[in-house]
Amino acid sequence: MRKGLLVATALATTLLAGVVPVTAQDTDYAQVERGRYALITGNCQGCHTAPGEEPFAGGRGLETPFGTIYTPNITFDPETGLGRWSRDDFRRAMHEGIAPDGSRLYPAFPYTHFSRMPREEVDALYDYLSTLPRVKKEKPENGLPWPLSWRVSLAGWRWLFFEPEPFRPDPEKSQQWNRGAYLVEGPGHCAGCHTEKNLAGADKKDRHLMGGQLENWSAPDIRGGPNGGLEDWSEDDIVDFLRNGRNVHTAAFSIMSEVIEYSTQHMVEEDVRAIAVYLKDLEGEERPSPSEPDSATMEAGAAIYFDNCSACHVSGGQGVPRFFAPLAGSGKVNNQDATTVVRVILEGARAVPTKAHPTPLTMPAFDWKLTDEQVAAVATYVRSSWGNRGGAVSPADVAALRERLADSMGPDR
Amino acid sequence: MVRKLPPVDVVLVGFGWTGAILAQELTEDGLDVLAIERGGWRDTPSHFPTTVAQDELRWYWRKEMFQSAARDTLTFRNNGSQTALPMRRWGSFLPGEGVGGGGVHWNGQTWRFLPSDFLAASHNIGRYGPMPEGLTVQDYGVTYGELEPHYDRFEKLCGIGGKAGNLNGEIHEGGNPFEGPRSAEYPSPPMHMTFAQHRFEAAAKELGLKPFPGPSANMSQPYVNPLGCQLAPCTYCGFCEKYGCGNYSKASPQTTILPVLMSKPNFSLKVHNEVLRIKLDSTGSRATGVIHVDQNGEEYEQPADLVILCAYQLSNTRLMMLSGIGEIYNPATGEGLVGKNYCYQVMSGADVFFDDKYTNEFVGAGALGMCVDDYNGDNFDHSGLDFIGGGYISCWTTHNRPIERQRTPEGTPTWGSAWKKAVAENYLKSTNVGAHGASMAHAGNHLDLDPTYTDVYGRPLMRMTFDFTPNDRAMSAFLTERVREIAERMGGREIKLSPREGPYDSMPYQTTHNTGGTIMGTNPSNSVVNRYLQSWDVSNLFVMGAGVFPQNAGYNPTGTVAALAYWAADAIRAQYFKSPGALVQA
Numbered sequence: 001m002r003k004g005l006l007v008a009t010a011l012a013t014t015l016l017a018g019v020v021p022v023t024a025q026d027t028d029y030a031q032v033e034r035g036r037y038a039l040i041t042g043n044c045q046g047c048h049t050a051p052g053e054e055p056f057a058g059g060r061g062l063e064t065p066f067g068t069i070y071t072p073n074i075t076f077d078p079e080t081g082l083g084r085w086s087r088d089d090f091r092r093a094m095h096e097g098i099a100p101d102g103s104r105l106y107p108a109f110p111y112t113h114f115s116r117m118p119r120e121e122v123d124a125l126y127d128y129l130s131t132l133p134r135v136k137k138e139k140p141e142n143g144l145p146w147p148l149s150w151r152v153s154l155a156g157w158r159w160l161f162f163e164p165e166p167f168r169p170d171p172e173k174s175q176q177w178n179r180g181a182y183l184v185e186g187p188g189h190c191a192g193c194h195t196e197k198n199l200a201g202a203d204k205k206d207r208h209l210m211g212g213q214l215e216n217w218s219a220p221d222i223r224g225g226p227n228g229g230l231e232d233w234s235e236d237d238i239v240d241f242l243r244n245g246r247n248v249h250t251a252a253f254s255i256m257s258e259v260i261e262y263s264t265q266h267m268v269e270e271d272v273r274a275i276a277v278y279l280k281d282l283e284g285e286e287r288p289s290p291s292e293p294d295s296a297t298m299e300a301g302a303a304i305y306f307d308n309c310s311a312c313h314v315s316g317g318q319g320v321p322r323f324f325a326p327l328a329g330s331g332k333v334n335n336q337d338a339t340t341v342v343r344v345i346l347e348g349a350r351a352v353p354t355k356a357h358p359t360p361l362t363m364p365a366f367d368w369k370l371t372d373e374q375v376a377a378v379a380t381y382v383r384s385s386w387g388n389r390g391g392a393v394s395p396a397d398v399a400a401l402r403e404r405l406a407d408s409m410g411p412d413r
Numbered sequence: 414m415v416r417k418l419p420p421v422d423v424v425l426v427g428f429g430w431t432g433a434i435l436a437q438e439l440t441e442d443g444l445d446v447l448a449i450e451r452g453g454w455r456d457t458p459s460h461f462p463t464t465v466a467q468d469e470l471r472w473y474w475r476k477e478m479f480q481s482a483a484r485d486t487l488t489f490r491n492n493g494s495q496t497a498l499p500m501r502r503w504g505s506f507l508p509g510e511g512v513g514g515g516g517v518h519w520n521g522q523t524w525r526f527l528p529s530d531f532l533a534a535s536h537n538i539g540r541y542g543p544m545p546e547g548l549t550v551q552d553y554g555v556t557y558g559e560l561e562p563h564y565d566r567f568e569k570l571c572g573i574g575g576k577a578g579n580l581n582g583e584i585h586e587g588g589n590p591f592e593g594p595r596s597a598e599y600p601s602p603p604m605h606m607t608f609a610q611h612r613f614e615a616a617a618k619e620l621g622l623k624p625f626p627g628p629s630a631n632m633s634q635p636y637v638n639p640l641g642c643q644l645a646p647c648t649y650c651g652f653c654e655k656y657g658c659g660n661y662s663k664a665s666p667q668t669t670i671l672p673v674l675m676s677k678p679n680f681s682l683k684v685h686n687e688v689l690r691i692k693l694d695s696t697g698s699r700a701t702g703v704i705h706v707d708q709n710g711e712e713y714e715q716p717a718d719l720v721i722l723c724a725y726q727l728s729n730t731r732l733m734m735l736s737g738i739g740e741i742y743n744p745a746t747g748e749g750l751v752g753k754n755y756c757y758q759v760m761s762g763a764d765v766f767f768d769d770k771y772t773n774e775f776v777g778a779g780a781l782g783m784c785v786d787d788y789n790g791d792n793f794d795h796s797g798l799d800f801i802g803g804g805y806i807s808c809w810t811t812h813n814r815p816i817e818r819q820r821t822p823e824g825t826p827t828w829g830s831a832w833k834k835a836v837a838e839n840y841l842k843s844t845n846v847g848a849h850g851a852s853m854a855h856a857g858n859h860l861d862l863d864p865t866y867t868d869v870y871g872r873p874l875m876r877m878t879f880d881f882t883p884n885d886r887a888m889s890a891f892l893t894e895r896v897r898e899i900a901e902r903m904g905g906r907e908i909k910l911s912p913r914e915g916p917y918d919s920m921p922y923q924t925t926h927n928t929g930g931t932i933m934g935t936n937p938s939n940s941v942v943n944r945y946l947q948s949w950d951v952s953n954l955f956v957m958g959a960g961v962f963p964q965n966a967g968y969n970p971t972g973t974v975a976a977l978a979y980w981a982a983d984a985i986r987a988q989y990f991k992s993p994g995a996l997v998q999a
Contacts, residue, residue, distance in 0.1 A: 308463075308464075311463060311648040311650070311660055312463070312660060320635055320645055320646060323635050323645045323646075323661075324645060348458065348462075353672060353676075355641075357641060358640070358641050358673045359641075359643040359672045360458075360672065361643060361645070362457065363458075364462030364463055364464045364659070365464075366464065369464055
């Protein structure tokens with residue numbers, strides 16, 4: 001493992017310098033290691049592993065607004081995986097979203113981002129995947145309605161929203177910034193969650209990394225400049241979060257915890273720092289102030305907060321940094337979209353255990369204990385206290401989310 | 414039919430504090446370690462989150478936190494002339510069950526024994542002459558100096574809050590001046606004291622005593638231990654002893670070790686499996702593994718190179734008896750060692766009632782208190798006294814759980830409207846001063862197998878024969894007078910003394926500090942295990958826990974249980990696995 005990291009460091013340095021290493025034989029150790037690192041930067045494991053099952057054998061259901069899409073087996077099993085794919089087949093899938101039989105892949109597979117990866121990087125990934133234990137596992141049928149289940153329908157989507165293009169460094173910016181931009185916009189595919197989608201499920205270009213919603217979570221705004229969601233985070237805070245799953249502001253949970261568990265905590269620090277430099281350079285957009293919540297709701301919310309929340313989050317909302325998330329100034333709490341706050345109150349949340357912080361500190365669920373009115377009141381209270389400007393949450397919002405969560409209790413739960 | 418399973422390097426029987434410590438230590442060397450726990454898996458968010466942790470009825474009164482007495486209990490009698498009867502409901506003590514064991518529901522009072530406690534026989538005989546008749550007190554075979562680094566490790570694992578009184582031999586104001594020399598200050602500062610502790614401290618000082626904050630495994634501030642595990646600041650909710658902590662604020666296997674241990678590929682845990690006996694080879698001098706049974710009644714043989722008993726003291730002792738390892742102690746002849754020197758703890762105290770002062774003891778924590786150690790062990794001259802040993806005196810504000818605690822002044826009726834009125838008047842205005850007395854081993858107190866009653870698997874129940882001894886009573890009477898002196902000076906309206914009187918009663922809760930039965934010592938004629946907790950009879954068997962205490966000191970046992978576990982783990986890693994066999998030549 002340590003050796004692997006050293007090689008990865010060397011590779012990252014090579015990439016930073018913009019030098020493309022000479023491709024050696026297929027099974028060359030350095031090549032395979034480059035592929036292993038590429039796989040980490042792309043968090044392939046997160047989507048291509050069903051919870052509790054063999055890694056990379058696929059079968060995980062991704063909930064999209066259009067239905068459930070199951071990920072395929074990417075081990076080299078000849079019947080059910082990539083065993084019969086050539087390198088060119090693999091590159092075409094990664095860069096163009098087209099399968100060997102010519103069918104089009106759903107853009108839940110983020111080839112729109114992977115198209116920015118250099119060919120050598122994709123080849124290395126192919127070589128690494130070829131070394132993984134082969135698992136025989138059929139992909140479940142997608143749960144998509146017609147006409148979406150008909151892959152020809154994707155032709156129009158591609159024509160409208162897909163521009164295959166390699167990553168082009170910005171010569172005005174530093175190498176570090178460019179490395180960060182490559183990781184964020186390329187293999188890291190951060191926009192997959194953190195950018196709002198249009199009705200066709202494609203990124204809204206003018207809302208880039210300003211936050212999105214998926215699988216009943218609101219992914220926060222991760223632009224780090226003035227008015228961005230990470231405006232109050234330093235570069236070090238971002239590095240800390242991506243490497244350790246915690247920082248003084250928050251802890252990662254849910255989908256982001258997978259990104260950290262499988263991807264960013266294994267990245268070399270230079271790369272994580274490059275991501276931070278890039279994000280800190282993205283300016284946000286000023287938000288209008290929400291209207292003041294009514295005083296009766298605030299009073300009820302304060303009482304519920306004191307009884308149920310203050311033991312960990314502390315009466316002033318300051319939490320216990322790195323242990324229990326501060327709510328004052330929290331990006332998740334202040335998000336215009338209250339889905340995550342409400343969902344965390346309903347379901348609880350488990351901070352991702354990492355090498356640095358092995359304890360999965362966990363907030364319990366309150367869905368059985370608090371009514372829709374009570375959840376709305378306490379959510380409104382935390383979103384409107386201690387300088388927060390998240391705005392009110394209505395009992396109807398809570399009821400609607402409860403219903404959506406009950407509906408989404410699919411086989412993965 | 415017994416199914417034989419693939420062998421492992423080490424099998425641990427029971428998975429509480431000592432099981433977790435041994436597993437964490439031995440897996441570091443790459444050994445395959447399997448722990449077998451008869452109870453279920455338990456973790457903070459699933460089993461005692463803040464939303465249900467403080468359910469007094471469920472956890473304590475309905476005993477959901479403890480061993481199921483319907484499946485397995487023990488029988489009790491005060492002396493050999495009586496017939497022992499099964500304890501069908503836990504009272505005086507509360508054996509744990511499930512992952513974390515009693516480490517989930519302890520208070521967190523984390524002490525080191527005094528250097529002289531480990532030399533209880535030689536030290537006292539040297540200073541005062543021969544022991545009183547009937548006492549079977551003996552030296553531990555290990556010294557405080559040898560255990561010191563291991564105490565230190567456990568305190569750092571747990572983030573214990575306190576104030577050192579003796580740092581490398583130098584006495585420090587505000588700490589316990591009687592403690593053995595410590596190599597380091599406590600990893601966390603003491604807890605925040607309340608009104609009652611301030612009154613206790615002032616009263617103790619007026620009497621010329623040396624009060625200090627009790628060492629606490631409830632966190633006074635956020636703490637990250639050497640394994641990277643996180644403990645959060647205590648909220649002083651008062652649900653520690655008898656409860657799991659929902660706030661990650663109490664050191665337990667769950668908060669200090671399991672997050673790291675459970676992800677190790679060479680560690681595995683089997684829950685809901687009870688070990689029925691240790692299997693020996695034909696010579697009876699080597700353990701080949703253990704026989705265990707799952708919830709469906711299927712039996713398995715788990716072969717292992719090394720077997721370590723990590724269950725509760727009562728269970729470890731009984732497993733030795735059921736496996737036919739060593740001879741069961743017989744008080745009539747004095748022969749046999751397994752079950753010998755069963756000891757307990759001798760508690761007494763005084764409630765203090767105030768008229769116009771609020772003690773607000775609902776602001777509490779398991780180890781929130783001020784203590785004096787002036788009358789513990791041999792910290793005072795016993796010349797002319799008719800006992801050895803002693804205990805610490807303390808004012809802990811552990812809780813004001815309403816079903817459990819209703820302090821009423823002397824003369825209050827025990828029910829009805831006068832009782833209710835007294836409870837209401839005194840609930841927020843009272844506190845307690847307690848004496849936590851040692852228990853010296855006596856020839857008549859012991860454990861053996863019950864001739865009549867069996868558990869759910871048909872195995873004989875353990876039989877406990879115990880009563881307080883003349884030494885215990887004399888010591889407790891002395892300590893209770895010291896309690897009175899302090900309590901009377903605390904400025905209350907009145908006090909109500911609870912001296913230790915009458916025979917030991919197994920029903921009212923006293924402490925879960927059962928010790929002895931598999932005692933340690935200097936040679937095979939006086940002990941079950943050697944100084945490294947290794948069985949004299951079966952060299953690939955080690956026994957952890959307070960069962961190895963030859964007698965109980967005037968402190969809560971967990972700190973010493975853990976230090977001994979680290980000490981044994983070091984011996985196993987550094988000596989035993991390099992050259993398996995007896996670590997001490999008989």
